[in-house]
Amino acid sequence: MADGPTINTIAERAGVSIASVSRVLNGLPTRQETVRKVMAAADELGYVRNAVARSLKSRRTNQVAFAMADIGNPAYLAMLRQIQPVLKAAGYRLVLHSTDAVVADEIDVLHGLGERYVDGLIMSPLRVTDAHLELLAAARAPVVIIGSVPEGTRVDNVRADSRTGVRLAVDHLYSLGRRRIALVNGPLDTVPGAARGAAYREALEDLGLPYDENLVQVGDFYRPEGGRAVAELLARVPDVDALMCANDLIALGALDVLRAAGRRVPDDVAVVGMDDTDLAAASWPSLSSVSLGSAERGKVAAELLLERLKGGEHEPRRVTVPPHLVVRASTAGAGPDERAARGGSREAGGAGERGAGS
Amino acid sequence: MADGPTINTIAERAGVSIASVSRVLNGLPTRQETVRKVMAAADELGYVRNAVARSLKSRRTNQVAFAMADIGNPAYLAMLRQIQPVLKAAGYRLVLHSTDAVVADEIDVLHGLGERYVDGLIMSPLRVTDAHLELLAAARAPVVIIGSVPEGTRVDNVRADSRTGVRLAVDHLYSLGRRRIALVNGPLDTVPGAARGAAYREALEDLGLPYDENLVQVGDFYRPEGGRAVAELLARVPDVDALMCANDLIALGALDVLRAAGRRVPDDVAVVGMDDTDLAAASWPSLSSVSLGSAERGKVAAELLLERLKGGEHEPRRVTVPPHLVVRASTAGAGPDERAARGGSREAGGAGERGAGS
Numbered sequence: 123m124a125d126g127p128t129i130n131t132i133a134e135r136a137g138v139s140i141a142s143v144s145r146v147l148n149g150l151p152t153r154q155e156t157v158r159k160v161m162a163a164a165d166e167l168g169y170v171r172n173a174v175a176r177s178l179k180s181r182r183t184n185q186v187a188f189a190m191a192d193i194g195n196p197a198y199l200a201m202l203r204q205i206q207p208v209l210k211a212a213g214y215r216l217v218l219h220s221t222d223a224v225v226a227d228e229i230d231v232l233h234g235l236g237e238r239y240v241d242g243l244i245m246s247p248l249r250v251t252d253a254h255l256e257l258l259a260a261a262r263a264p265v266v267i268i269g270s271v272p273e274g275t276r277v278d279n280v281r282a283d284s285r286t287g288v289r290l291a292v293d294h295l296y297s298l299g300r301r302r303i304a305l306v307n308g309p310l311d312t313v314p315g316a317a318r319g320a321a322y323r324e325a326l327e328d329l330g331l332p333y334d335e336n337l338v339q340v341g342d343f344y345r346p347e348g349g350r351a352v353a354e355l356l357a358r359v360p361d362v363d364a365l366m367c368a369n370d371l372i373a374l375g376a377l378d379v380l381r382a383a384g385r386r387v388p389d390d391v392a393v394v395g396m397d398d399t400d401l402a403a404a405s406w407p408s409l410s411s412v413s414l415g416s417a418e419r420g421k422v423a424a425e426l427l428l429e430r431l432k433g434g435e436h437e438p439r440r441v442t443v444p445p446h447l448v449v450r451a452s453t454a455g456a457g458p459d460e461r462a463a464r465g466g467s468r469e470a471g472g473a474g475e476r477g478a479g480s
Numbered sequence: 481m482a483d484g485p486t487i488n489t490i491a492e493r494a495g496v497s498i499a500s501v502s503r504v505l506n507g508l509p510t511r512q513e514t515v516r517k518v519m520a521a522a523d524e525l526g527y528v529r530n531a532v533a534r535s536l537k538s539r540r541t542n543q544v545a546f547a548m549a550d551i552g553n554p555a556y557l558a559m560l561r562q563i564q565p566v567l568k569a570a571g572y573r574l575v576l577h578s579t580d581a582v583v584a585d586e587i588d589v590l591h592g593l594g595e596r597y598v599d600g601l602i603m604s605p606l607r608v609t610d611a612h613l614e615l616l617a618a619a620r621a622p623v624v625i626i627g628s629v630p631e632g633t634r635v636d637n638v639r640a641d642s643r644t645g646v647r648l649a650v651d652h653l654y655s656l657g658r659r660r661i662a663l664v665n666g667p668l669d670t671v672p673g674a675a676r677g678a679a680y681r682e683a684l685e686d687l688g689l690p691y692d693e694n695l696v697q698v699g700d701f702y703r704p705e706g707g708r709a710v711a712e713l714l715a716r717v718p719d720v721d722a723l724m725c726a727n728d729l730i731a732l733g734a735l736d737v738l739r740a741a742g743r744r745v746p747d748d749v750a751v752v753g754m755d756d757t758d759l760a761a762a763s764w765p766s767l768s769s770v771s772l773g774s775a776e777r778g779k780v781a782a783e784l785l786l787e788r789l790k791g792g793e794h795e796p797r798r799v800t801v802p803p804h805l806v807v808r809a810s811t812a813g814a815g816p817d818e819r820a821a822r823g824g825s826r827e828a829g830g831a832g833e834r835g836a837g838s
Contacts, residue, residue, distance in 0.1 A: 146594065154614045161594065161618060185575070185597075193561050196758075203551050206578050215597070217543070218576045220564050236504065236519065239543075239573070256512045260519060374762060381764070404732060406739070406764035 136163035182241055186214045186427060189231045189245040193220035196399040198246060201268065201420030205244060208424035214241070214431075223248045232257035235265075242427045244268065244420075249313060250275075264430035266423045270313075278426045279440045282414040284314060284396070287445035288321035289328075291366050291394040291412050294447055296329050300364035300392055303331070306351050306376060307368045308343040315340070318368045318396075343368065348375030356383060363391055370395035370402050373409050377452070393452040407451035415443035494521035540599055544572045544785060547589045547603040551578035554757040556604060559626065559778030563602060566782035572599070572789075581606045590615035593623075600785045602626065602778075607671060608633070622788035624781045628671075636784045637798045640772040642672060642754070645803035646679035647686075649724050649752040649770050652805055654687050658722035658750055661689070664709050664734060665726045666701040673698070676726045676754075701726065706733030714741060721749055728753035728760050731767050735810070751810040765809035773801035 129143040136143065136159040146160040186209050190198040202218070209216050217240055221227035228247050232254065235243060243261075246268040247254060258265060258277050266278040295303050305322040308315040319338070326333050336359050341351030348371060355362060356379070367373035373395030377387060385391050387407050395402055398413035422441050487501040494501065494517040504518040544567050548556040560576070567574050575598055579585035586605050590612065593601060601619075604626035605612060616623060616635050624636040653661050663680040666673040677696070684691050694717050699709030706729060713720060714737070725731035731753030735745060743749050745765050753760055756771035780799050 146591070154611075154618075157591070157615070158618060161620070193564055199557060202576075206551055206576065210578070216576045218560075218564060218574045220568070233504070233515070253512070257515070260516060262519070377764070401758060401762040404759040404762040406735070 132160060132163045132167060135167060136160045183239060184214055185217050185240045186431075187217040187219055187231065187240045187243045189219040189221055189228060189243065189247075191221055191223040191228075191246055191248045193218075196401075197397055197414070197416040200416035201246065201423070204417045204420035205424045208421060208428070212428050212431075221247070225251055225253070229253050229257065232261065232265075235261055235263045238262065242266075242431050244423045244427055264427060266427045266430075268419050268423050276438045278423075278430065278438050280419045280423045280426065281440070281442050282416075282419060283442050283445055284317055284412075284414055285321040285324075287396060287412040287414055287447075288318050288366065289325045290445060290447040291396070291410075292322065292325035292329070294410070294449070294453065295364040295366065295392055295394065296331070298364070298388075298392055298453060301331065302337065302359065302362045303364040303366060304337040304339065304355055304359065304362045305366050305368070306348060306355065306372050307338065307340050308372070310340060312343075314343075314368065322366060337362065341372065343371060345371045345375040345378070348372030349379045350375070352376040352379045353383075356380075356385075365391060365393045367393065367395050370397050370399045370409060370411055373411070373452070374401060374405055377405060377407070377409070388451070388453050394447075395452075398448050402448070402450065405452075410448065410450045410453040412445050412447050414445050418443045490518060490521045490525060493525060494518045541597055542572055543575050543598045544789075545575040545577055545589065545598040545601045547577040547579055547586060547601065547605075549579055549581040549586075549604055549606050551576075554759075555755055555772070555774040558774035559604065559781070562775045562778035563782045566779060566786070570786050570789075579605070583609055583611070587611050587615065590619065590623075593619055593621045596620065600624075600789050602781045602785055622785060624785045624788075626777050626781050634796045636781075636788065636796055638777045638781045638784065639798070639800050640774075640777060641800050641803055642675055642770075642772055643679040643682075645754060645770040645772055645805075646676050646724065647683045648803060648805045649754070649768075650680065650683035650687070652768070652807070652811065653722040653724065653750055653752065654689070656722070656746075656750055656811060659689065660695065660717065660720045661722040661724060662695040662697065662713055662717065662720045663724050663726070664706060664713065664730050665696065665698050666730070668698060670701075672701075672726065680724060695720065699730065701729060703729045703733040703736070706730030707737045708733070710734040710737045711741075714738075714743075723749060723751045725751065725753050728755050728757045728767060728769055731769070731810070732759060732763055735763060735765070735767070746809070746811050752805075753810075756806050760806070760808065763810075768806060768808045768811040770803050770805050772803050776801045 129140055133140045133143045138156055138159055142156050143160050146157050188202060188205050190202065192198055206216050219231050221231060228245065231243070231245065240263060242264040244266045250267065250269065250271050255272070255275060258275065266280065268280045270281050271277060271279050292303060305319065307319055310316055310319055323333050339351040339355040341347040348367065351372070352365065352375065365376050367376055373393055376393050380387055380391055387393055393409065395409045395411040396414070398411040402409040402411040422443060426439055426441070487498055491498045491501045496514055496517055500514050501518050504515050546560060546563050548560065550556055564574050577589050579589065586603065589601070589603065598621060600622045602624045608625065608627065608629050613630070613633060616633065624638065626638045628639050629635060629637050650661060663677065665677055668674055668677055681691050697709040697713040699705040706725065709730070710723065710733065723734050725734055731751055734751050738745055738749055738751070745751055751767065753767045753769040754772070756769040760767040760769040780801060784797055784799070
């Protein structure tokens with residue numbers, strides 16, 4: 123590039139200051155007239171703009187990638203909402219990958235680090251395979267994993283704690299005087315299904331409640347399946363007085379079925395969901411739900427990565443974001459929902475429709 | 481770069497085929513052993529990887545940017561969910577910007593095109609200012625605008641039609657025999673507030689219904705404000721039998737207040753929202769809502785941009801995505817909600833929590 127045109131020759135040709143050229147070429151706000159002059163001069167001189175040349179020099183791209191397992195999953199979108207502004211504030215552009223939870227796609231993203239198109243990567247894989255681990259060991263750029271990794275993996279890692287989350291929910295239901303607390307779970311051959319099942323059993327034992335297989339119903343992590351599971355449960359155990367649901371969608375299905383069966387929530391049956399999605403505040407009755415801190419995990423992951431990008435050479439870090447229970451009408455009786463306003467303002471952009479929608 | 485190491489010299493040094501080197505350097509799936517050999521050889525030879533050198537040669541980055549006004553807005557997230565896979569399938573990485581609806585940020589993004597860090601841009605601004613137009617005219621890469629642009633603007637443009645959307649809702653309520661159809665709107669000094677107000681008035685006139693100022697209540701585009709507006713409306717017009725709400729959040733607030741007032745929905749008062757967010761299917765009763773086609777607008781925008789990137793030199797295109805009404809329990813009486821399943825599967829990733837949450 124050294125032999126090619128420089129900002130000096132462009133400034134001369136455009137008849138503007140070198141500072142102006144720099145501002146324009148770096149995309150900083152500049153008077154339109156100046157922008158046009160500089161762009162014209164740059165074109166005439168065949169100047170190749172030049173994030174590219176700059177990164178050749180610095181080997182930096184000022185880009186960070188976030189590889190999310192599922193772009194349709196509110197939990198990952200909550201992470202994204204936190205990651206984006208943190209990186210933006212630090213001057214990094216965000217490259218977004220959605221791997222559709224396909225391991226091969228995640229492997230491709232890790233391989234791609236060799237291309238040096240980003241300075242770092244935040245990845246939230248469904249599960250970490252040996253292939254992940256080999257590539258993480260050889261990674262050409264800092265990586266932060268949101269999710270669990272095997273002990274001893276030398277990578278910064280931010281994780282949730284669904285076990286404690288289930289515990290919080292069961293303890294809450296117990297504190298309300300409920301003693302027939304059922305678990306409506308997803309498939310047991312999934313990591314969360316297994317973990318939530320084990321956590322439920324532990325929680326009961328610690329509370330001195332008997333573990334009753336009849337109180338455990340396995341369906342899937344979706345609303346209709348959740349509803350069907352609860353219908354079966356009600357038929358088998360009519361006197362159930364509380365439902366711990368393994369995610370919010372299962373809980374929404376539970377509310378559908380309880381309503382149809384004429385069971386009052388929470389008077390007859392109290393219901394707790396998990397993940398604390400926007401849907402929890404929108405449902406009626408509004409849904410108490412365990413937050414696994416998706417937003418916080420995104421924020422922490424971005425901050426850990428920024429530290430590495432500043433050259434932090436410390437040992438790999440592991441941060442566990444503690445869960446918390448958001449109590450709403452489905453366990454606390456109807457009442458003002460402190461989350462409605464926030465749920466709303468997160469959607470302020472309905473305002474966004476102002477631009478697109480008219 | 482020509483004088484530096486090449487994939488030939490790396491292949492020699494690593495003792496693998498040139499094809500293998502190419503696969504590794506391009507981040508394609510490759511045996512771990514090969515990856516390690518190639519990476520080692522590349523390091524020893526001081527090979528600078530090299531999306532960078534390739535784009536210097538081709539002047540292409542294989543990246544496309546999407547600048548969304550508000551990363552917290554479900555309407556934009558719906559666009560993003562469609563844009564990302566379309567670009568991924570075409571081999572482009574997605575660079576995500578959230579401008580927080582700040583014009584200066586949008587201007588920066590347009591300026592930034594001069595940096596050539598992307599091959600094209602999709603932007604969804606709240607409103608298009610003169611500064612936008614000047615930069616669009618001088619843009620160094622193809623741009624597609626989601627939203628309205630002034631007549632004659634030479635840029636590909638995908639827009640919604642909220643006017644027809646309001647019409648669909650009012651006609652639907654009329655067809656249900658409702659004759660006291662109120663509008664619960666956002667601020668009239670916003671583009672959508674003004675447009676939806678005008679569309680409501682037109683719709684009534686075409687139906688031969690009198691325009692009654694008492695039936696128009698202006699609040700803001702959020703749930704609590706929507707609820708307050710409906711409370712005022714009920715006090716002033718107790719016999720109102722239908723509410724056209726300017727977005728889903730207003731409609732959720734309306735359901736809160738109607739429930740508290742003991743009005744049955746839809747028997748006493750039918751309610752329609754707008755934007756058809758995930759919240760509409762989660763509410764109870766589930767909310768009939770006008771979809772302004774956010775997802776479709778994102779898909780069309782991505783496809784238009786890809787055509788430009790293939791070198792399409794045709795005239796600027798304008799595509800208007802027609803709205804459609806999604807009828808649910810708030811106007812149709814309770815019943816199976818055909819959207820619940822989809823609302824659910826969009827959140828299959830609750831499954832995503834499988835990785836993070838255990």
